[in-house]
Each structure stands twice: as C-alpha cells, then as structure tokens.
Amino acid sequence: MEYLVTIGLEVHAQILTRSKMFCGCSADYANAPPNTHVCPVCMGLPGALPVPNRRAIELAALTGLALNCRISHENVISRKNYFYADLPSGYQRSQYDDPLCVDGWVEIEGDNGPKRIRLTRVHIEEDTGKLIHTNDGGSLVDFNRAGVPLMEIVSKPDISSPEEARRYFQKLRQILVWIGVNSGDMESGALRCDANVSVRPAGQQEYGAKVEIKNINSFRFLERALAYEIERQIRALKAGEPIVQSTRGWDEASGTTVAQRTKEFAEDYRYFPEPDIPPLRLTDAWIAERRAELPELPDARRRRFIEEYGLTAYDASVLTDERAVSDFYEQAVAAARVRGVTPKDVANWMTGELFRLLKETGEPLESAAHRLRPEYIGEVQDLLNQGVITRTSAKEAFEASFREGRSPARIVAERGMAVIGAGDALTDLVRQAIANNPKAVEEYRRGKVTAIKYLIGQVMKATRGQANPQAVQQALEQELARE
Amino acid sequence: MSLTLEEVEHVARLARLRLSPAELEKMRDQLSRILDHFQMLQQIDVSATPPTAQVTDLINVMREDEVRPSLPREQALANAPEHQDGMFRVRAIFEDA
Ligand SMILES: [Zn+2]
Numbered sequence: 001m002e003y004l005v006t007i008g009l010e011v012h013a014q015i016l017t018r019s020k021m022f023c024g025c026s027a028d029y030a031n032a033p034p035n036t037h038v039c040p041v042c043m044g045l046p047g048a049l050p051v052p053n054r055r056a057i058e059l060a061a062l063t064g065l066a067l068n069c070r071i072s073h074e075n076v077i078s079r080k081n082y083f084y085a086d087l088p089s090g091y092q093r094s095q096y097d098d099p100l101c102v103d104g105w106v107e108i109e110g111d112n113g114p115k116r117i118r119l120t121r122v123h124i125e126e127d128t129g130k131l132i133h134t135n136d137g138g139s140l141v142d143f144n145r146a147g148v149p150l151m152e153i154v155s156k157p158d159i160s161s162p163e164e165a166r167r168y169f170q171k172l173r174q175i176l177v178w179i180g181v182n183s184g185d186m187e188s189g190a191l192r193c194d195a196n197v198s199v200r201p202a203g204q205q206e207y208g209a210k211v212e213i214k215n216i217n218s219f220r221f222l223e224r225a226l227a228y229e230i231e232r233q234i235r236a237l238k239a240g241e242p243i244v245q246s247t248r249g250w251d252e253a254s255g256t257t258v259a260q261r262t263k264e265f266a267e268d269y270r271y272f273p274e275p276d277i278p279p280l281r282l283t284d285a286w287i288a289e290r291r292a293e294l295p296e297l298p299d300a301r302r303r304r305f306i307e308e309y310g311l312t313a314y315d316a317s318v319l320t321d322e323r324a325v326s327d328f329y330e331q332a333v334a335a336a337r338v339r340g341v342t343p344k345d346v347a348n349w350m351t352g353e354l355f356r357l358l359k360e361t362g363e364p365l366e367s368a369a370h371r372l373r374p375e376y377i378g379e380v381q382d383l384l385n386q387g388v389i390t391r392t393s394a395k396e397a398f399e400a401s402f403r404e405g406r407s408p409a410r411i412v413a414e415r416g417m418a419v420i421g422a423g424d425a426l427t428d429l430v431r432q433a434i435a436n437n438p439k440a441v442e443e444y445r446r447g448k449v450t451a452i453k454y455l456i457g458q459v460m461k462a463t464r465g466q467a468n469p470q471a472v473q474q475a476l477e478q479e480l481a482r483e
Numbered sequence: 484m485s486l487t488l489e490e491v492e493h494v495a496r497l498a499r500l501r502l503s504p505a506e507l508e509k510m511r512d513q514l515s516r517i518l519d520h521f522q523m524l525q526q527i528d529v530s531a532t533p534p535t536a537q538v539t540d541l542i543n544v545m546r547e548d549e550v551r552p553s554l555p556r557e558q559a560l561a562n563a564p565e566h567q568d569g570m571f572r573v574r575a576i577f578e579d580a
Contacts, residue, residue: 017548018548018549018550019548019549019550019551023551024546024549024550024551024552025550025551025553026550026553033556033569034556034568034569034570035556035559035560035569035570035571036553036556036569037553038553038554038556038559039551039553039554040554043554043559051544051545051546052544052545052546053545053546053548054545054546054547054548055547055548056548057545076536081497082497083499085571085573132570133575134567137574137575138565138567138572138573138574138575139572139573139574139575140567140568140570140571140572140573141570141571141572141573142569142570143559143571268497270497273536273537275536275537277544278537278539278541278542278543278544279536279537279542279543280542280543280545281542281543
C-alpha cells in the first residue's frame with residue numbers, strides 16, 4: 001500500500017532589532033548574563049505599559065512582502081493565555097484573527113521540479129524566556145529572551161517529503177537573512193520550527209491525524225525527525241493501530257521522536273485583544289515604503305546572473321546563496337569590466353581561489369573583504385590577460401592579496417613576479433643561453449628544430465619560470481636567425 | 484444556559500485553580516448566570532457597528548528601536564521567593580499538568 005505524506009511547517013524567526021518587541025531592553029541576549037536585559041514590561045510586572053517596536057513591525061512586513069504575502073491594513077495584538085514559567089505575564093502577546101501578513105508563497109526545488117509552498121500567514125509575537133532544568137527538582141528562569149521580537153511563518157500543508165521540508169526551511173532562512181530581518185543563527189534559537197506531519201493511505205480523502213514535532217533547530221534534525229515520524233506512523237497504520245493527534249519532540253541522542261505532555265488546545269488559549277496596545281493601522285503609503293525597502297531577492301538575482309553575465313546555473317546559484325557574496329561579485333564585475341575582464345572570469349576566481357581561501361581561514365567574506373577588495377579580482381585577471389604574469393603567479397598574487405590586503409599589482413611589483421616577456425632583459429638571457437650551449441645551437445642550425453626546446457628550457461630556468469615561453473621561443477628564433 | 488460541571492472544572496484547570504465540589508457548584512451557578520447575561524447582549528443587532536477592541540481612539544502608538552537601560556539584576560530578582568545563579572528558581576516544570 002502506498003502512503004501520502006502531508007507536512008506543514010511553523011517557523012519561528014526572531015526579528016533582528018536592537019531592542020525588544022514591547023520595551024527598550026536590548027534584544028541581544030545571546031551572551032548576556034541571566035536577567036540583565038529585563039524590565040517591568042518584559043517581566044510582566046503589574047502596571048507596566050508595552051509599546052510596539054516600530055522597526056520590528058516594519059521588518060515583519062518586509063518579510064511578508066519578500067514571501068509574496070498581502071499586508072493587512074488593520075492589525076490587532078492579542079493576548080494568548082497560558083501558564084508556563086518562561087512566560088512571566090501568563091500570556092504571550094501575539095496575533096490571532098488579523099495577522100500582519102496573509103497568503104504568500106515560497107518557491108522551492110521540489111521532489112518533482114519547482115514547487116510553490118503556500119503560506120497561510122506571518123504574524124508578530126514575542127519570544128519567551130529560557131528555562132534551565134536543575135537536577136534537584138527545580139527550574140531556573142532567565143527572562144533576557146522574553147519579549148524579543150518574533151515572527152511566526154505558517155505554511156499550508158503543501159510539503160510532501162522530509163527533503164522538501166528541509167529545502168523549504170533552508171529557502172526561508174536564505175530569504176530572511178538576505179533581507180536582513182533574521183540572523184539565521186539556528187544554534188542559538190534565533191530560527192527554529194515546529195513540523196506538522198500526517199500520513200494517510202493513497203486514495204483516502206481526509207488527512208490522517210496530525211502529529212506536531214516541536215522546536216527543531218537544525219535542517220538535519222528536521223529531515224531526520226520527519227523521516228522517523230513518517231515511518232513510525234506508516235508502521236502503526238499497517239499494524240492497524242490508530243494515530244493519535246499529539247505533540248512530540250525530536251531526541252537527537254536516540255534518533256527518535258518522543259511524546260510530550262499535551263498542552264492546551266487553541267480554544268483554551270482564550271485569545272482576546274491586548275487592551276494596552278492600540279490597533280496598528282497600516283496605510284498603502286506605509287506598505288509602499290516597505291516595498292521600496294525590499295532588495296532584489298536571491299532567486300531573481302540568480303536568474304539575472306545567468307542572463308546578464310552568462311554564468312552557468314551552478315555558478316549563479318553558488319554566487320547568490322548569500323547576499324554578501326553576491327554583492328561582492330557584482331562589485332567585482334563592475335570593476336573588472338572597465339579593464340575588459342569578463343564576468344565569467346570573475347566568477348571563476350570567486351568560486352575557485354576565493355572560496356578555497358575562505359574555507360581555509362574559516363571566515364565570512366564580509367571580514368575577508370576588508371583585505372581582498374572586489375576590484376582586485378579584475379586587476380589580477382587583467383595582469384594575466386596582458387601577459388604580465390603567469391597563471392601560477394596570478395594565483396600567488398591573489399592569495400597574497402587575500403592574506404595581506406595589498407593590491408595584486410603591488411604584490412607583483414614588490415615580488416618581481418612580472419614575466420620577463422620582452423625587451424633587453426630577455427634578449428640578454430637568450431644570448432647567454434646561445435653562448436653557453438653551442439651543442440644545441442649546432443643541432444638547431446643543422447635542422448633539428450626541436451633542439452630549440454632545450455634552449456627555451458635553459459632560459460626559463462634562468463628566469464625561475466617567470467618568462468612567457470612563447471616570448472622566449474620568439475626571441476631565440478630571432479637571435480639564432482641573426483647570426 | 485447552564486454550564487456542565489466538567490466545563491467548570493476545565494476552566495478552573497486552565498486558570499490553575501483547585502476548587503472543592505461545593506465551590507465548583509457555586510461557580511457553575513455564577514458563571515452560568517454571567518453567560519445568560521451575555522446571551523441577552525448577543526440579541527442586540529450590531530451589524531452596523533464595527534468590531535471594537537478599544538475605546539481610546541488611539542492608533543499606531545509605537546516606539547523607535549532604541550535600547551534603554553534595563554533593571555539592575557538585584558532589583559529584577561528582589562521579589563522572587565527564590566533565586567539561584569542570577570535566575571528565578573521555580574518548581575520543576577514537568578511535574579504537574
Ligand atoms: Zn524589558
């Protein structure tokens with residue numbers, strides 16, 4: 001029997017702001033000592049008045065636009081009521097009836113070609129505190145993360161396999177980081193997801209019972225947890241056991257999903273409008289401002305790189321994976337074109353030497369770019385095109401530029417890497433080679449044309465490889481013809 | 484409209500209230516009467532009235548994304564019955580339901 005898999009993802013993404021969602025505490029909690037970024041608002045003390053962070057709302061709307069959503073004009077913040085020790089006020093400020101962004105889509109490479117994963121909504125909310133369980137039967141609470149701006153991005157159940165789920169999550173991360181609304185740091189929890197998965201026999205109309213896997217913070221865990229859960233459900237169905245709607249967690253150590261205590265159902269959250277926060281009314285003009293802030297997105301840029309620069313699909317994809325790399329490439333191309341260096345050559349330097357060196361030093365391009373400036377790529381290729389340096393020297397100069405931050409031209413000059421291509425220096429060396437090797441000269445004169453190869457080798461040796469062999473041959477032929 | 488005892492128990496559980504059988508009965512009676520009152524209100528035709536979550540007439544009250552000083556930690560922890568290593572200490576989370 002064949003089984004159909006239905007997956008939907010709820011992605012939680014912290015919004016990259018300086019301060020928290022409803023108070024002025026710093027949102028940069030990662031390295032702060034516990035409970036040092038807290039105030040009456042984010043600790044839920046009586047009488048504290050929350051005020052929404054304008055930038056957080058703007059960035060959430062920007063996200064909605066990047067994900068092809070419609071932005072709501074009328075926005076109400078609601079209280080979602082439940083008791084948990086990481087939630088100081090007993091409710092989470094969130095959105096219920098009127099999310100900020102509705103009905104979007106994300107295009108991914110699906111199992112059977114390009115596929116659109118539809119989105120239900122993107123809404124704004126606040127993150128909760130962090131709990132540490134002690135081994136003497138207590139829990140410790142740090143509220144630094146409580147109140148950090150958060151978006152929840154909810155997909156429709158359009159995902160059909162663990163691989164598609166991973167690709168969708170990766171695509172979301174790429175877009176969020178690209179437009180600067182999220183750090184993409186999954187290890188610290190700045191980006192995480194819950195996955196809903198159900199299985200049903202092919203031919204059955206209604207969906208199977210939904211199992212939710214909570215709090216997944218890695219692409220690999222997502223794929224593994226879903227694969228495990230799908231198999232578990234299929235095995236149960238085959239054995240005639242019912243699937244119970246439930247919440248489970250991924251346990252990496254055992255490689256299994258584990259049932260969790262079920263919390264309240266949605267109707268138990270008793271949502272109601274937050275009386276302390278007046279509605280947010282967003283005008284068309286405001287939405288147009290957000291749209292103007294939206295940069296060219298990775299997919300569009302990838303297609304443009306293929307059309308405009310003639311890159312292969314692979315190179316275009318690699319060079320649009322990250323915004324910083326992509327921007328660097330475009331700056332390098334602009335500078336290179338002035339020297340007549342092609343975008344293809346620039347791409348080769350980046351995907352070859354530059355990526356190799358970045359991998360070696362383990363740093364992001366943003367930091368290496370303080371040394372290796374974009375214009376250096378065109379410069380080094382130009383020196384190569386002009387025959388000033390050999391390919392080996394070009395790589396050496398490029399690497400030196402990368403490590404030392406000086407221009408390839410300067411490095412070539414300082415290290416005397418320029419090819420001895422013509423002129424007096426080469427003529428002198430050629431004459432020396434002729435004078436020192438009478439036997440080879442004799443053979444050449446008697447018609448053994450290949451004897452010149454030996455003479456070329458002698459000149460190359462004398463220049464330690466810094467000569468252009470063709471130029472050497474030409475100079476030798478000239479000199480030999482002269483006598 | 485009369486609530487069932489199970490409904491009252493459920494709502495009490497959500498509010499983390501432990502009620503005695505007598506209290507449950509009393510709450511059922513009082514909550515049912517409140518619901519009756521709202522049922523009466525629901526008969527009013529409000530089709531011409533826009534949904535209203537607030538009566539302040541304020542909209543778009545927002546602040547700039549600027550970091551302000553937080554509380555000193557000693558002050559943040561001052562009211563906590565128990566704290567440890569700069570954190571609030573509470574009973575284990577998973578023990579009750
Ligand atoms: Zn605060």
